Amino acid sequence: MEDCVFCKIVKGEIPSKKVYEDDEVLAFYDINPIAKVHVLVIPKVHIQSLQDLKEDHKELLFHLFETINKVAEIVGVDKTGFRVISNVGEDAGQAVKHLHFHILGGEKLPTR
Ligand code: AMP
Numbered sequence: 001m002e003d004c005v006f007c008k009i010v011k012g013e014i015p016s017k018k019v020y021e022d023d024e025v026l027a028f029y030d031i032n033p034i035a036k037v038h039v040l041v042i043p044k045v046h047i048q049s050l051q052d053l054k055e056d057h058k059e060l061l062f063h064l065f066e067t068i069n070k071v072a073e074i075v076g077v078d079k080t081g082f083r084v085i086s087n088v089g090e091d092a093g094q095a096v097k098h099l100h101f102h103i104l105g106g107e108k109l110p111t112r
Helices: 005-011 055-074
Strands: 018-021 025-029 037-043 082-085 101-105
Touching (some): 037 055
Antiparallel strands (some): 037 101, 082 101
16 A cells, blocks of 8 residues: 555565565564564555455465564564564554554563
8 A cells, every 4th residue: 555654664665674574474673662572563465454354364364473473483582472462443553554463572561
């Protein structure tokens, strides 16, 4: 999508600090980290949020979760634990309307 920041990152029009990339997905460090480790995992295709997943996205969704586990290993939080968050819509504060999963870790995370 033209005005989507994450689509621009996928196209290389906006720089990012990449952690992992393949044909379907991209993982990069969040520009404004809220934990010692804060990485975003996104599909390359524009999907607005979890609410817009379709039957066709089954494999992609599994691959996104495989990628989350792979990224956790790459950034070294697989043994210590991590949190996965996907904000949907206004009350959750979804700022970027391109499906993404936050991986947070590297320290004890607040429980609320
Ligand atoms: P959300 O509030 O769930 O939509 O989260 C969007 C996240 O994207 C925020 O944590 C931002 O810090 C992050 N973000 C926005 N622009 C960029 C960018 N250009 N590079 C990396 N992270 C970004």
